[in-house]
Amino acid sequence: MPSIRPHPDFTSLRELPDSYAWNHQPDSDYPSSADAESVPIIDLTDPNAVQAIGHACKTWGVFQVINHGVPTHLFDMVESTSRDLFSLPVNQKLKAARSPDGISGYGFARISSFFSKLMWSEGFTIVGSPQEHFRQLWPHNYINHCDVIKEYKQEMKKLAGRLMCLMLGSLGITAEQDIKWAGPKADFNEASAALQLNYYPACPDPDRAMGLAAHTDSTLLTILYQNNTSGLQVLREGVGWIKVPPIPDALVINIGDLMHILSNASFPSVLHRAMVNRTCHRLSIAYLYGPSSSVKISPHPKLVGPSQPPLYRPVTWNEYLDTKAKHFNKALSWVRACVPLKGMVDVNEHNNSLKVG
Numbered sequence: 256m257p258s259i260r261p262h263p264d265f266t267s268l269r270e271l272p273d274s275y276a277w278n279h280q281p282d283s284d285y286p287s288s289a290d291a292e293s294v295p296i297i298d299l300t301d302p303n304a305v306q307a308i309g310h311a312c313k314t315w316g317v318f319q320v321i322n323h324g325v326p327t328h329l330f331d332m333v334e335s336t337s338r339d340l341f342s343l344p345v346n347q348k349l350k351a352a353r354s355p356d357g358i359s360g361y362g363f364a365r366i367s368s369f370f371s372k373l374m375w376s377e378g379f380t381i382v383g384s385p386q387e388h389f390r391q392l393w394p395h396n397y398i399n400h401c402d403v404i405k406e407y408k409q410e411m412k413k414l415a416g417r418l419m420c421l422m423l424g425s426l427g428i429t430a431e432q433d434i435k436w437a438g439p440k441a442d443f444n445e446a447s448a449a450l451q452l453n454y455y456p457a458c459p460d461p462d463r464a465m466g467l468a469a470h471t472d473s474t475l476l477t478i479l480y481q482n483n484t485s486g487l488q489v490l491r492e493g494v495g496w497i498k499v500p501p502i503p504d505a506l507v508i509n510i511g512d513l514m515h516i517l518s519n520a521s522f523p524s525v526l527h528r529a530m531v532n533r534t535c536h537r538l539s540i541a542y543l544y545g546p547s548s549s550v551k552i553s554p555h556p557k558l559v560g561p562s563q564p565p566l567y568r569p570v571t572w573n574e575y576l577d578t579k580a581k582h583f584n585k586a587l588s589w590v591r592a593c594v595p596l597k598g599m600v601d602v603n604e605h606n607n608s609l610k611v612g
């Protein structure tokens with residue numbers, strides 16, 4: 256939790272309090288070519304999807320997918336549950352507040368404590384069943400909302416398994432032969448995940464506010480649904496912050512730190528952030544996908560050899576989440592093997608409200 260106190264209901268403020276005002280670097284720091292580049296869009300029914308995904312993962316660490324097979328009505332339903340949740344009175348939402356050392360529940364982003372300024376957003380993290388927290392929010396009608404989340408997570412799990420096969424396939428790794436923890440059907444059925452609902456209210460001074468500060472995800476991969484309001488940006492080295500526009504029915508897929516480790520740094524975990532809007536609120540739903548708790552993730556043997564030493568030590572998801580909670584943007588360096596890594600992004604350069612020390 257930040258040492259500065261959040262406004263109890265910042266969604267109703269007419270002016271941006273100083274505690275929410277970030278000192279953004281002017282965009283002129285970056286060449287204007289930032290507008291000319293855009294995140295790849297990949298059709299999952301395209302026979303060349305593996306190559307396209309491999310290229311996007313290596314060069315961007317992020318892409319959008321279309322024709323992914325997730326039924327549209329599921330997005331409407333999960334959006335409606337999220338709206339119902341965030342429009343509850345503050346006191347009601349606080350009944351499901353995340354405990355100080357917990358992961359699930361209502362509150363600020365987990366990384367908030369690393370910043371001297373507050374973020375213009377609310378979040379709700381779901382790990383496992385949402386039942387207990389949803390009952391606190393909606394004592395009389397939580398069951399429907401639980402069902403929506405359950406169905407959404409099932410669909411996301413299937414898609415995440417497919418994406419794992421495509422991403423690894425592009426590196427010459429097959430789930431059947433090369434990844435034991437992919438399970439007997441090689442469908443990654445034992446994998447686990449968290450669902451993060453993010454709500455960014457309309458903001459009186461969007462140019463000085465920050466929705467969600469620049470970070471990488473502590474996942475294998477993340478599947479992000481965003482409503483029709485833009486805000487997501489990804490950092491392209493040497494170019495700058497690139498907007499990832501909402502495309503109806505498309506999903507944004509990004510590489511997380513664990514996939515960066517598994518790929519022995521072939522795939523970068525992309526730095527991203529969410530900006531806010533003066534007139535429209537924004538909603539996003541992140542499916543944060545990782546291995547089951549007993550699995551140690553390490554650079555895959557097929558990507559290691561005499562000229563390619565393993566760049567990271569083995570870690571479980573829980574160990575990595577603990578490291579991230581302690582060291583935030585330094586977490587990857589903490590699991591680095593004793594080999595210097597070239598071309599690492601220093602997140603400090605891009606987060607100027609980061610607390611020092």
Ligand SMILES: C=C1C[C@]23C[C@H]1CC[C@H]2[C@@]12CCC[C@@](C)(C(=O)O1)[C@H]2[C@@H]3C(=O)O
Pocket residue numbers: 358364365366367380449451470471472473474543576579
């Ligand atoms: C499974 C995860 C992944 C977490 C921690 C835990 C639950 C909540 C996730 C997020 C969601 C919002 C951004 C982030 C950076 C945050 O603050 O909380 C994420 C973090 C991570 O990717 O490190």
Ligand SMILES: O=C(O)CCC(=O)C(=O)O
Pocket residue numbers: 451453467472479481486487527528529538539541
């Ligand atoms: O809201 C967004 O677009 C980004 C959300 C995000 O990065 C996250 O939940 O990890």
Ligand SMILES: [Fe+2]
Pocket residue numbers: 470471472477527541
């Ligand atoms: Fe993220």
